[in-house]
Amino acid sequence: MTNEIRAIFNRIAPVYDQLNDWLSLGQHRIWKEMAVKWSNAQPGDTCLDLCCGSGDLALRLARRVGLTGQVYGVDFSPNLLETAKERSRWQYPQRAITWVEADVLNLPFGDNQFDAATMGYGLRNVKDIPRSLKELHRVLKPGAKAAILDFHRPSNQQFRDFQQWYLDNFVVPLATNLGVKEEYAYISPSLDRFPIGREQVELARQAGFTSVTHYPIANGMMGVLVVSKF
Numbered sequence: 611m612t613n614e615i616r617a618i619f620n621r622i623a624p625v626y627d628q629l630n631d632w633l634s635l636g637q638h639r640i641w642k643e644m645a646v647k648w649s650n651a652q653p654g655d656t657c658l659d660l661c662c663g664s665g666d667l668a669l670r671l672a673r674r675v676g677l678t679g680q681v682y683g684v685d686f687s688p689n690l691l692e693t694a695k696e697r698s699r700w701q702y703p704q705r706a707i708t709w710v711e712a713d714v715l716n717l718p719f720g721d722n723q724f725d726a727a728t729m730g731y732g733l734r735n736v737k738d739i740p741r742s743l744k745e746l747h748r749v750l751k752p753g754a755k756a757a758i759l760d761f762h763r764p765s766n767q768q769f770r771d772f773q774q775w776y777l778d779n780f781v782v783p784l785a786t787n788l789g790v791k792e793e794y795a796y797i798s799p800s801l802d803r804f805p806i807g808r809e810q811v812e813l814a815r816q817a818g819f820t821s822v823t824h825y826p827i828a829n830g831m832m833g834v835l836v837v838s839k840f
């Protein structure tokens with residue numbers, strides 16, 4: 611399972627950023643900015659971006675923490691990490707971003723290290739969600755926050771139908787034209803298996819987070835789980 615997921619993301623690396631822009635009409639940038647804001651990262655902080663992929667959230671965190679801060683981006687896809695490294699070289703050559711190839715279920719960091727964290731479209735893809743949340747809890751400093759952005763199934767039936775129609779009629783056909791049909795067809799079943807907002811809240815509480823809120827965004831088609839460690 612882990613190897614299959616890694617293979618999916620390695621294969622889509624060449625088209626990943628372009629397809630996110632096209633298929634969300636640029637909206638994913640706004641959703642990611644919301645997650646960074648809700649993580650409460652501050653200038654000078656040491657931040658973590660889990661499942662960083664091509665680096666979108668990590669680069670946004672880097673902008674927020676400034677020259678005195680530090681950002682660590684963790685992912686197990688070497689191909690997406692290569693894109694992230696290239697982007698950071700030309701976008702932020704003087705900022706401290708460390709790209710780490712690792713499994714987020716076994717983070718190579720000690721306890722209580724990070725002031726803030728983000729995870730974009732990663733939680734749905736890990737093979738053990740409770741363990742992933744426990745690892746996140748372990749590495750955050752007491753008082754730190756994390757924001758976890760992912761797809762969500764709207765409770766409103768019309769938006770739910772629209773989301774499914776959009777995935778079936780725009781996302782998969784466009785991906786098919788670019789030779790990555792199976793990879794994008796994986797989004798819908800992975801979303802069916804993914805816990806909805808209130809279930810995510812319960813899992814985060816069980817992982818040790820005390821303050822936990824799930825915010826549906828984009829008419830419930832996406833969601834941000836905001837967690838605090840006390």
Ligand SMILES: C/C(=C\Cc1cc(O)c2ccccc2c1O)CCC[C@H](C)CCC[C@H](C)CCCC(C)C
Pocket residue numbers: 618622629630633634635637638731734735773776777781793794796797831
């Ligand atoms: C950045 C986004 C998704 C990242 C992403 C996550 C995955 O788990 C994948 C799995 C397999 C292949 C690719 C991905 C993947 O790219 C979110 C935006 C990209 C979406 C493809 C667009 C989805 C659009 C919404 C369903 C509806 C948007 C309505 C409106 C047009 C804004």
Ligand SMILES: C[S@@+](CC[C@H](N)C(=O)[O-])C[C@H]1O[C@@H](n2cnc3c(N)ncnc32)[C@H](O)[C@@H]1O
Pocket residue numbers: 615616619660661662663664665666667684685686687690712713714715729730731732735736737
């Ligand atoms: C959909 S991408 C999201 C990338 C980026 N965060 C974004 O928002 O564009 C999901 C990422 O999660 C990574 N991933 C999934 N499971 C992982 C795991 N167990 N450990 C590390 N990375 C993982 C994949 O390699 C992929 O880069």
